[in-house]
Amino acid sequence: MIKRNFPLIVLFLVFLGLLDFIWQVTPYKAHLSQEDESAVAGPEKSMAFTGRMDMPNLDDIYVLDNSAGRDVEALEKYIQGRAAGLHWLGQEHFKKKGADDIRLGLHLVVDSLGIFTCKEILFSDADDEAFEQKLKDHIEYFWRYKKSENGITDFWIPLRWKAKYSK
Incomplete structure (x- = not known):
């Protein structure tokens, strides 16, 4: 009987050895100096962007030319889905410039x-050419929409970054 169950007995003993090893090992605790603790705490609250990105509704989009025959409601939903990327794009501006809302009009x-x-850029409250250029580059690099057989869709949209979050 021992010969037949020998592999199971060995496996059970190895398992017990591993459990014993795990219980005896003490977890590592990092010892931080006070300088390190302040660095781990994160940036000051005044430096963080706690605002919100307001994307345009269907009523805010002004279509100049739709020779591609695109559905404007679907385009509006697509644009609203890009709010997260634009939100984080505005974060750097708010860290540098302060806590005023930004309003931009894009063609x-x-x-x-x-x-x-x-x-x-039709109008802008940002007074930051680097931010405006980053916005243009972000849109042209990351935004892609469904293909159409021919034609273009030409429109204006307003964007707003609120400095403080409010419902």
Whole structure:
């Protein structure tokens, strides 16, 4: 009987040895100096961006040309889905410049391949050319829409970054 159950007995003993080893090992506790503890605490609350990105509704989108025949409601839903990327894009600006709301008006064109082109910034409260250029680059690099057979969709949209979150 011992010969037949020998592999099971060995496996059971190895398992008991591993359990004993786990119970005897003490977990590692890092010892931080006071300088390290302040660094771990994170940035000050005044430096963090606690605002919100307001995306345009269907009523806020002004379509200039829709020769591609795109559904404007679907385009509005697509644009609202890009709020997270724009939210984090605004975070750097708020860390540098302060706590005023930003309002931007963009003139965008979507070609037949679904590639967005930012023609111009119609109005801006940002007074930060680097932020505006990052916004243009972000839109042209990351935003892609459904292809159409031909034509373009040309429209204006307002964007707003609120400095403080409110419902």
